[in-house]
Amino acid sequence: MAEHKRKVSIASVSDTSDDHPQSPTRVNTHGSSVALVKRPKTAGGVDGSAIVQAGPKRSSGLQAPIMHLTGHSGEITTCRFSPDGLHIASGSADKQVFLWNVYGDCENYGVLQGHKGSVLELQWMPDSESIVTASADCSVSVWDATTGERLKRGRRHTAAVNSCCPLRFGAGDSDTFISGSDDGLLLFWDSRERQPVSTIDHGLPITSTAAAHSGAMVYAGSLDNCITGWDIRNMAEPAVVLRGHSDTVTGISLSPKTGNYLVSASLDNTVRLWDLRPFCRIPNRCERVFVGAPHSYEKNLIRPSIDRDETLVASGSADRTMTIWNLRSGEIKYKLPGHKGTVTQVDFHPSEPIVLSSSVDKSMFLGEL
Numbered sequence: 001m002a003e004h005k006r007k008v009s010i011a012s013v014s015d016t017s018d019d020h021p022q023s024p025t026r027v028n029t030h031g032s033s034v035a036l037v038k039r040p041k042t043a044g045g046v047d048g049s050a051i052v053q054a055g056p057k058r059s060s061g062l063q064a065p066i067m068h069l070t071g072h073s074g075e076i077t078t079c080r081f082s083p084d085g086l087h088i089a090s091g092s093a094d095k096q097v098f099l100w101n102v103y104g105d106c107e108n109y110g111v112l113q114g115h116k117g118s119v120l121e122l123q124w125m126p127d128s129e130s131i132v133t134a135s136a137d138c139s140v141s142v143w144d145a146t147t148g149e150r151l152k153r154g155r156r157h158t159a160a161v162n163s164c165c166p167l168r169f170g171a172g173d174s175d176t177f178i179s180g181s182d183d184g185l186l187l188f189w190d191s192r193e194r195q196p197v198s199t200i201d202h203g204l205p206i207t208s209t210a211a212a213h214s215g216a217m218v219y220a221g222s223l224d225n226c227i228t229g230w231d232i233r234n235m236a237e238p239a240v241v242l243r244g245h246s247d248t249v250t251g252i253s254l255s256p257k258t259g260n261y262l263v264s265a266s267l268d269n270t271v272r273l274w275d276l277r278p279f280c281r282i283p284n285r286c287e288r289v290f291v292g293a294p295h296s297y298e299k300n301l302i303r304p305s306i307d308r309d310e311t312l313v314a315s316g317s318a319d320r321t322m323t324i325w326n327l328r329s330g331e332i333k334y335k336l337p338g339h340k341g342t343v344t345q346v347d348f349h350p351s352e353p354i355v356l357s358s359s360v361d362k363s364m365f366l367g368e369l
Contacts, residue, residue: 031071031098031108035064060352060368067106067366071098076358078121078303078345084128085350088366089145090358091119097133099145102349106366112143114150120301121163125174132177134161140179142191152191159183162301163209170213170259180206180220200235202228207301208252213259221249227264227274242274244286251303255310256350263313265304269294271315273327290325292332293317300342300360307348314355316343322357338365
């Protein structure tokens with residue numbers, strides 16, 4: 001498959017304003033990739049035709065079944081595929097966001113710079129052209145992923161911002177998003193407005209966020225061991241509280257196809273699947289508990305994921321592996337090694353059987369299932 005590239009490789013530098021775009025500065029990128037398993041070699045036949053060695057049948061357009069991406073100088077805390085499946089963004093404790101191509105040599109084509117603290121989470125917006133990032137510097141930023149320009153910086157949180165999420169992804173809205181922080185606030189943003197357009201005070205540090213595809217419901221994981229959901233039409237009181245975890249919720253994610261399910265990871269060493277449908281027959285809405293992905297004393301914010309067909313659930317763990325379960329049976333389908341430290345996030349490709357993982361070992365693996 002031909003390599004897909006963006007037009008420029010740039011980085012954005014810090015500014016002092018909240019909303020004014022920055023002027024991008026061209027820099028050398030630092031990332032590199034290695035194909036760990038190469039395509040079968042070919043040799044010419046006696047009649048000049050090519051003879052292809054027998055090998056496992058490939059299931060994706062990756063250059064090799066496994067690609068190892070390196071270049072960050074700090075722990076990688078977050079990684080995501082773009083909605084169009086052509087690019088990857090990774091955020092790190094080195095305060096930078098790296099942009100990568102999925103296909104070809106997985107070139108690191110750009111670096112976004114400007115945060116003054118670790119990038120704790122990032123999300124692509126629906127247009128695949130912009131990215132929102134949450135940082136330990138108490139800010140949330142929106143970036144143009146093509147030019148590297150910082151389009152907006154929101155600095156209304158008073159503590160580290162652990163999470164961010166597009167608000168109306170299903171509607172294709174690339175302007176609205178939410179952010180959750182250690183200050184206990186869930187802020188609603190519109191990139192066209194200077195100030196947050198709405199606020200929910202949860203009262204406890206928020207570690208993770210998610211939003212229904214329509215944007216009608218928002219969810220937050222917290223130190224109270226629960227996932228709390230609010231109807232944005234009436235935010236005075238929570239519309240639902242999902243109880244079952246016995247320790248802090250570190251990450252949550254909605255099912256990408258229907259939005260009927262939410263998966264959560266917790267410091268209690270479990271990953272749970274919750275049924276969000278209105279007429280759920282399960283009293284506490286917890287449909288399944290997945291085990292086999294432990295946490296450790298590091299207490300990293302490990303973030304799980306559900307695949308595009310809603311048949312697989314994946315999570316990183318402190319045992320340096322990526323664990324993938326069958327969503328219906330709860331059985332472990334894959335236990336994928338390779339990392340040398342805690343796996344912090346797992347993400348599924350939006351259209352191909354490809355999975356992405358990031359780790360505190362400062363690297364990512366990109367592989368086909």
